[in-house]
Amino acid sequence: xxxxxxxxxxxxxxxxxxxxxxxxxxxxxxxxxxxxxxxxxxxxxxxxxxxxxxxxxxxxxxxxxxxxxxxxxxxxxxxxxxxxxxxxxxxxxxxxxxxxxxxxxxxxxxxxxx
Amino acid sequence: xxxxxxxxxxxxxxxxxxxxxxxxxxxxxxxxxxxxxxxxxxxxxxxxxxxxxxxxxxxxxxxxxxxxxxxxxxxxxxxxxxxxxxxxxxxxxxxxxxxxxxxxxxxxxxxxxxx
Numbered sequence: 134x135x136x137x138x139x140x141x142x143x144x145x146x147x148x149x150x151x152x153x154x155x156x157x158x159x160x161x162x163x164x165x166x167x168x169x170x171x172x173x174x175x176x177x178x179x180x181x182x183x184x185x186x187x188x189x190x191x192x193x194x195x196x197x198x199x200x201x202x203x204x205x206x207x208x209x210x211x212x213x214x215x216x217x218x219x220x221x222x223x224x225x226x227x228x229x230x231x232x233x234x235x236x237x238x239x240x241x242x243x244x245x246x247x
Numbered sequence: 248x249x250x251x252x253x254x255x256x257x258x259x260x261x262x263x264x265x266x267x268x269x270x271x272x273x274x275x276x277x278x279x280x281x282x283x284x285x286x287x288x289x290x291x292x293x294x295x296x297x298x299x300x301x302x303x304x305x306x307x308x309x310x311x312x313x314x315x316x317x318x319x320x321x322x323x324x325x326x327x328x329x330x331x332x333x334x335x336x337x338x339x340x341x342x343x344x345x346x347x348x349x350x351x352x353x354x355x356x357x358x359x360x361x362x
Binding site: 137139164165166168173176178180181182183188189191223225227235236237238239240241 | 345
């Protein structure tokens with residue numbers, strides 16, 4: 134059974150640019166969540182999508198956005214990149230709501246903003 | 248709001264030593280509790296979980312018991328190996344619309360096991 138796939142694994146972008154990250158969940162999983170991991174702030178929740186609808190959102194500026202497609206694949210976009218956006222971005226998928234089942238994470242996309 | 252507090256690292260141990268990582272939580276409801284492990288350069292792997300009070304999660308020699316009275320979910324392993332060197336995260340997931348898809352993580356505890 135394929136796991137959660139995130140692409141690309143590494144990205145280097147220049148301040149002011151925008152970036153799109155992709156996440157393919159485990160087959161049959163309909164919930165996809167995104168997290169930002171940094172040494173200073175740890176793991177912070179960005180947002181969650183279920184059946185193409187954003188159901189929950191963390192405390193991030195509007196420059197961070199996402200969407201989910203009908204096949205449950207999800208993308209997140211960061212516009213007007215800042216140096217502080219450098220981080221490991223992780224996505225996680227779950228069958229419905231991971232409260233009982235847990236969430237399966239991908240290997241992440243490491244974004245470096247220069 | 249919900250929060251998770253876990254002991255700071257790094258925790259350095261010799262192979263075959265006993266490992267305990269303390270984790271306490273604050274939650275308004277009845278959360279599910281998780282331990283995740285992260286190896287260098289990788290994402291998070293679910294190590295074990297417990298969904299209600301007094302449940303014991305276990306996997307790969309690791310155990311943790313959901314203690315509602317002390318709001319704790321301490322991780323233990325009786326005999327660690329070098330391959331257990333990683334960062335361990337305690338996390339909770341609560342019910343409610345503002346918790347959909349959201350895990351609240353602790354800061355993580357780095358464990359270093361030496362031969």
